[in-house]
Amino acid sequence: MADTIKKDAVVNEDELFTFVSNDSIESEKIIAPRYSYWRSVFRVFFRKKSNWVAITMLVLLFLCSFLIPAFCTYDPYENVTNATMFNQSPAQAMRQTGGFSFKWLLGSGQIGNSIFYGIWASARTSLLLASICAAINMSIGIIMGAVWGYSKTMDKTMIVIYSIIANVPYILLISVLVYIIGSGFWSFVFALTITGWLSISYFFRTQVMIIRDREYSLASRCLGTPIPRIISKNIMPFLTSVIVTLLATELPSYISVEVFLSFIGIGLSAKVPSLGRMIQEGQVAFRTYPWAFWPPVAIAALLTIILYVLGQNLADATDPRTHM
Amino acid sequence: MRKYIWKRIFFSVLSLLAVTWIVMLLVFSLTDRSAIFQTDDVWNKRSNNDRVLYEYTQYQRYGYLEFVNFTAFSKAKWAGVYGDSFDSSKEYTDDRNVIQKVGDDYLKNQTVQEFIQYYESRGYTIVRLDPIRYSTGAKQLKPGGTGYLLATKEKLIIVRLWDYIKGFFTFETKRDVDDPELTDRYIRFEKDPYSGLFAIVGSGTTHKYLLYFDGKFPFIHQNWIHMNLGVSFTRYRGQEISSVITDSQGDLKTTRQQYPNQIGTDQWADTAIDFHTLTYNTGELTENEKQLFPDKYTNATYRRDGLSMIGTSFVIGIIATIFQYAFGLPLGILMARKKDTWIDKVGMWYIIFFMSVPSLAYIFIFAAIGTSLFGLPYKFANASVKILAYILPTVSLSIPAIGGLMKWMRRYMIDQMNSDYVKFARAEGLSEREIYSTHISKNAMIPIIHGIPGNILGCLVGAIITESVYSVPGVGGLLTKAIAGHDNGVIVACTVFYTTLSLISLILGDVLMAKFDPRISFDSKGGR
Numbered sequence: 001m002a003d004t005i006k007k008d009a010v011v012n013e014d015e016l017f018t019f020v021s022n023d024s025i026e027s028e029k030i031i032a033p034r035y036s037y038w039r040s041v042f043r044v045f046f047r048k049k050s051n052w053v054a055i056t057m058l059v060l061l062f063l064c065s066f067l068i069p070a071f072c073t074y075d076p077y078e079n080v081t082n083a084t085m086f087n088q089s090p091a092q093a094m095r096q097t098g099g100f101s102f103k104w105l106l107g108s109g110q111i112g113n114s115i116f117y118g119i120w121a122s123a124r125t126s127l128l129l130a131s132i133c134a135a136i137n138m139s140i141g142i143i144m145g146a147v148w149g150y151s152k153t154m155d156k157t158m159i160v161i162y163s164i165i166a167n168v169p170y171i172l173l174i175s176v177l178v179y180i181i182g183s184g185f186w187s188f189v190f191a192l193t194i195t196g197w198l199s200i201s202y203f204f205r206t207q208v209m210i211i212r213d214r215e216y217s218l219a220s221r222c223l224g225t226p227i228p229r230i231i232s233k234n235i236m237p238f239l240t241s242v243i244v245t246l247l248a249t250e251l252p253s254y255i256s257v258e259v260f261l262s263f264i265g266i267g268l269s270a271k272v273p274s275l276g277r278m279i280q281e282g283q284v285a286f287r288t289y290p291w292a293f294w295p296p297v298a299i300a301a302l303l304t305i306i307l308y309v310l311g312q313n314l315a316d317a318t319d320p321r322t323h324m
Numbered sequence: 325m326r327k328y329i330w331k332r333i334f335f336s337v338l339s340l341l342a343v344t345w346i347v348m349l350l351v352f353s354l355t356d357r358s359a360i361f362q363t364d365d366v367w368n369k370r371s372n373n374d375r376v377l378y379e380y381t382q383y384q385r386y387g388y389l390e391f392v393n394f395t396a397f398s399k400a401k402w403a404g405v406y407g408d409s410f411d412s413s414k415e416y417t418d419d420r421n422v423i424q425k426v427g428d429d430y431l432k433n434q435t436v437q438e439f440i441q442y443y444e445s446r447g448y449t450i451v452r453l454d455p456i457r458y459s460t461g462a463k464q465l466k467p468g469g470t471g472y473l474l475a476t477k478e479k480l481i482i483v484r485l486w487d488y489i490k491g492f493f494t495f496e497t498k499r500d501v502d503d504p505e506l507t508d509r510y511i512r513f514e515k516d517p518y519s520g521l522f523a524i525v526g527s528g529t530t531h532k533y534l535l536y537f538d539g540k541f542p543f544i545h546q547n548w549i550h551m552n553l554g555v556s557f558t559r560y561r562g563q564e565i566s567s568v569i570t571d572s573q574g575d576l577k578t579t580r581q582q583y584p585n586q587i588g589t590d591q592w593a594d595t596a597i598d599f600h601t602l603t604y605n606t607g608e609l610t611e612n613e614k615q616l617f618p619d620k621y622t623n624a625t626y627r628r629d630g631l632s633m634i635g636t637s638f639v640i641g642i643i644a645t646i647f648q649y650a651f652g653l654p655l656g657i658l659m660a661r662k663k664d665t666w667i668d669k670v671g672m673w674y675i676i677f678f679m680s681v682p683s684l685a686y687i688f689i690f691a692a693i694g695t696s697l698f699g700l701p702y703k704f705a706n707a708s709v710k711i712l713a714y715i716l717p718t719v720s721l722s723i724p725a726i727g728g729l730m731k732w733m734r735r736y737m738i739d740q741m742n743s744d745y746v747k748f749a750r751a752e753g754l755s756e757r758e759i760y761s762t763h764i765s766k767n768a769m770i771p772i773i774h775g776i777p778g779n780i781l782g783c784l785v786g787a788i789i790t791e792s793v794y795s796v797p798g799v800g801g802l803l804t805k806a807i808a809g810h811d812n813g814v815i816v817a818c819t820v821f822y823t824t825l826s827l828i829s830l831i832l833g834d835v836l837m838a839k840f841d842p843r844i845s846f847d848s849k850g851g852r
Contacts, residue, residue, distance in 0.1 A: 163335070164342045171788070172803060172819055176347060179807045179815075180354045249679075256682040263684050264788060264804040279684055283793070286688060287695070297688060301681040308680035 037320070045317040051310065058306050061299075065123035072103065074121035074273055079112025086112050087289045107291035110281055115292055119299050121273040125185070126303065130254040133192045138247060141197035145204025146231050150212055155205070162202050165195055174257070175266045183269040192254065200246060207242055211235050241318040248311020252304035259300050275300045329835065336827040340820070344488070347819040349481050351812045357388060359810035360557045373453040374468030380476065386557055386813060387484050392448070394423060394473035397439050423471045424455050436473065443475035450475055488816075494550045498528035501604045506620070517587045518599050524548075532602040532621040545600065554817030558809045565817040569799050574630020583616035596626040630797070634784060637791065637798035640714060641783025644721035648779070652726040653772070656733025657765055661756075663738065671730060678727035687793050690720045703795045717794045721787055729772070736768035743767075770841045777832035781825045 045051055079085040084096065085108050093104035106115035148158050165173075177191035208231075211217060217234045225234075255275075261267030262276025263283075270277065275296045282293030316322060361367040361379065370378050380391045398419040402410040410416050415435070422433045430436050430452075440450050456469030479487075498509040509528030516523035516536055523536035531547035538545065553565045560568045576596040583593060602621040605613075613622045631639065659671040678686065694700040694716045707713035740746065741764060749759050786800030803822075806814035838844045 164339050164346075168343050168347075168819070168823060172347075172822060175804065175807050176350055176815065176819075180350055252680050259682045259684055260789065264792065264801075265808050266804060276684070279688075283688065286692070293688070297685045301685045304682060305677070305680040309676065312676075 035323075040320075040323040041314075041317045044322050045314055048313060051313050054306050054310050054313075057302070058310060061123065061303060061306070062127065065120045065127055068117065068120040069124050072117055074114065074117040076109075076111060076113035076118065076273070079108070082112055086110060087285075087292065088112075089289075089291055106295050107289070109278070109292045110284070110289075115278075115295055118273060118278055119275070119295050122275040122278055122296060123299050123303065125268070125272055125274050126255045126258055126300070129185070129189065129192075129258055130251050130307075132189055133196065133254045134247065134251045136189070136193045137196040137200055138243070138250065140193075141200030142204055142243065144197065145201040146208055146235065148201060149205035149208025150227065150231060150235075158201075158205075162198055165198055166202070171261075174261065178261070178266050183267065185268065185272050188258075188268055192257065200250070203246065204239070204242075207239055208235055211238050241315055241320075244311065244318045245315035248308060248315050251311060252307040255300060255304050255307075325838070329831065332831050332834070336831065340823055340827060341485070341489075343823050344816065344820055345481065345485050347816055348485055348488075351815050352388065352484065353481060355810070355812065357383065357812075360386070360812070362810070363558055364561075370468055372456050372466055372468040373470055373472055376453055377472055377474075380474060386555065387479060387487060389476050389478050390448075391451075391474050391476040392443060394436065394439050394475075395420065397442075398435050401435060401438075423473050424465075425471075426454055426457070430473065439473070439475070446477070448475035448477040488554075491552050494552060496526065496529040496531060496534065496548055496550075498526060500530050501528050501606070503604075503606060503620070517582075517584075527619070530603050532604075532619075533600045536600050538600060547601070553820060554813040556806075556811055557813045558811045559805060559814065565802075565814055569634045569802070570632045571625065572628040572630055572632045572635070573797055574628045577627040577629045579627070584618055585616050596628070597624045598627045599624060601625045633797060633799045633802075634786075636796060637786035637800060638783045640717045640721065640790075640796065640798065641787065642780065643714070643718045644725060645779050645783060647718070647722035648725040648729055649776075651722075652729030653733055653765075653769075655726065656730040657737060657760060657768075659730060659734045660737030660741065660764075661760055668734075671734070675727045675731045678724040679731070683724065683789055684793075686724065687720045687789055690723070691716060691793060694719070704797065705795060713794075713796075717787070717790050717796055720790050720793075733768060733772060736771055737764055740764045740767050770837060770844075773840050774833040774837045777836060778826070778829035781829045781832075784825060785822055 085093065087110055088096065088104075088108045090104055090107040093108045094100055097104060103114045103117060106119070109115055109118065148154055173195055174191050177194065178188060181187045181190060212235065217230060220230055220234055258267055258274060259276035259279060262274045263280045265280070267276050268274045278296040279293065279300070282289070282296065286293035358379070360382070364382075367375060367378055367382075377393075380389070383389050384391055398416060399410065402413055402416040402419075405415075406413050419433060419435045422430045422436065431440075444450060451472075451474040453472040453474070455471030456466045458464055458466055498511050506528060511524065511526045511529065511534065513522050514525040515521075516525075516533070519537045519539075521537045524534045525532060526534050534548045535544070535546045537543055550564075551566050556563050556565055556568065578594050578596045580592050581595055581597070581599065582589075582591065583595075584599070586593065601624045603623045605620050605622045609617075609620060609622060616622075630636075655671065659668045662668055691702060695702045700716050701707035701709075701713050702716070704713045704717075737760075746759060746764060749763050754763075784799070786798040786802070788800045788804060790796070791798045791800035792804075802814065803818040805811070806818060
């Protein structure tokens with residue numbers, strides 16, 4: 001031991017070290033692999049093979065439900081005077097209309113409407129409704145929730161409003177609203193969004209409150225960071241995965257709510273094609289004419305399950321702890 | 325703790341009032357009120373002014389407005405002057421004739437002027453319905469064409485709310501029956517010939533038996549206090565909703581009984597009348613009724629063999645809830661124990677399926693499987709064996725509910741599994757089974773316990789889709805049918821009922837959680 005030390009000591013120090021220039025800008029840089037948050041999110045997300053399958057199916061469903069109604073207009077009343085077309089199985093319907101056609105691929109419904117065109121037109125309504133409602137509710141809910149969670153004076157009034165409205169059963173509120181303002185597409189959107197944001201907002205408020213009082217946030221406030229900047233830079237990045245998780249449950253839930261409300265007869269009006277109404281019409285004789293009943297059920301189930309699974313996986317991927 | 329609960333109850337009542345007010349505001353002022361006449365036979369039969377008058381009568385009955393008919397005003401005025409012989413007086417006849425003249429002549433009448441002045445000063449609006457004749461100047465009136473003069477006043481929603489609260493509970497007293505012939509009014513203990521025990525019997529009260537025993541659960545019954553949730557406008561026209569949902573349904577159940585006057589003799593009758601529900605008959609009694617009853621308490625409801633609407637829903641719901649907890653909790657614990665094995669994965673798919681697929685879809689899948697594979701009855705009313713009809717609705721409710729409970733139980737178990745106390749228990753050498761069954765699951769149960777009261781009380785609300793798919797005669801469709809049928813009274817009643825249940829279950833959940841977990845305290849002060 002002592003020998004080595006002695007040996008080293010003999011070597012001239014100048015041969016071992018050279019001075020580097022003292023660059024203050026360079027010295028601030030941290031040498032680490034480049035990390036981009038969103039790139040890592042998608043890397044993790046696409047590593048799973050099942051997500052590729054789900055995305056392909058979702059894209060197909062989207063294309064079908066926006067392209068098919070755009071080119072082949074769905075008119076439920078086209079055969080309303082032609083009783084021979086009512087409740088026909090695919091084979092019968094095609095025989096009557098002369099040869100194979102996509103239109104009668106799934107037979108006809110109780111007023112001679114094409115089921116195949118119907119499910120896509122309805123799926124488009126559902127997807128539009130879900131995305132519009134989710135966009136409105138999520139954006140209002142998150143902005144309000146962030147302010148609500150941050151401002152203590154606002155908390156006092158909002159918590160009273162919330163506790164009153166949260167006590168009203170959800171279905172009651174929506175159905176009473178639909179009853180009052182009518183059942184068109186936009187009034188339905190209005191009914192779903194007028195109070196829908198409140199529960200999102202409340203959930204978000206709790207999350208914001210937890211992070212608001214963390215040390216780094218407190219320190220930032222002491223340094224005089226303006227509140228909007230604290231919210232957008234200190235708190236929001238932490239909540240990205242929370243937002244995506246929320247979106248993953250919200251988006252399919254609007255499809256379910258629409259199906260549910262149209263089924264019980266207080267949802268969209270008869271003029272708007274909707275999965276709930278098709279299911280409701282098909283359920284009357286779902287064992288005798290199964291082709292009119294199961295396709296809309298299958299589309300509704302498929303849409304919600306794909307949106308849900310994709311959303312959950314995306315939410316998992318947005319959690320930085322999975323970015324290893 | 326007690327103080328906290330009182331505070332919670334106080335705020336819940338406030339919240340209930342606010343909700344009721346909001347819903348009343350929405351339903352009574354923003355919807356088309358004339359929709360209640362769409363299915364009204366009386367309205368359809370009437371025409372012209374009589375129809376309008378009928379509308380006002382119904383609006384008054386359902387609390388929309390108050391109105392006074394000029395004829396009643398004039399009657400009261402001249403009865404004050406001439407006593408009982410007012411209807412032969414010239415002035416009264418003049419008053420009655422003047423409003424049957426077309427044109428503005430009626431305004432010159434003295435009584436009309438008084439009427440208008442009196443009610444306009446009180447904020448009423450005067451409505452004149454001109455008589456409708458076959459042709460101008462013709463003598464004969466068209467059917468229902470009688471002229472009317474009315475004073476009406478809209479009720480404010482806040483007044484309606486106050487009336488609703490005032491009338492929410494009614495107590496029967498011995499002065500309830502408005503009948504001068506009835507002089508012997510009392511409320512007393514009497515021997516009840518139908519149960520053999522004692523009962524509180526009233527005379528002058530609406531019901532004869534105020535408190536009595538019988539062989540039906542819960543064995544002691546009362547007719548003393550009534551809860552008035554609201555009156556149905558269309559579907560159950562004029563009926564009180566709380567009685568609609570609690571009256572038993574089904575076929576009449578005839579038994580061998582004795583009418584009150586037959587007691588003590590050897591005469592028996594086969595009847596379904598439930599003699600404990602006798603109410604006062606203000607009309608004239610028939611000869612037959614006079615023979616059978618000692619007093620004017622002759623109206624009664626019939627015994628039926630089915631459950632009430634709320635009973636049906638509750639039975640289905642409570643069985644489903646029992647299944648939910650009996651299977652959901654152990655399965656959730658199992659999933660957490662076998663985390664990341666095939667058991668967990670299968671369980672996750674089960675949960676995801678029921679979370680994401682619309683309930684409508686899987687209920688029909690259950691219906692299809694149950695009817696084709698097991699031959700179970702599909703529609704409730706068509707079941708040859710009544711018990712079999714309950715199977716599909718119960719299964720359809722419990723299987724998804726099990727998934728929901730499994731999800732939370734697994735989540736809470738996994739959250740607890742990394743706690744220090746688990747590591748400590750392991751270090752002490754406890755077996756894995758012991759750790760999971762006593763230590764972890766006990767802590768994981770705390771948030772689950774919070775939901776139990778809500779789940780049980782939720783059974784009283786019924787299941788909307790399940791009941792509509794299997795045509796179960798329950799309360800689930802009450803609200804949706806009320807909305808479809810413009811039954812505004814029922815909408816308000818449902819709001820109050822549902823909101824009350826959800827408020828009660830929240831408070832009960834908190835109390836139960838605090839009882840179960842001594843660490844939870846509701847006291848704001850104190851605490852070490």
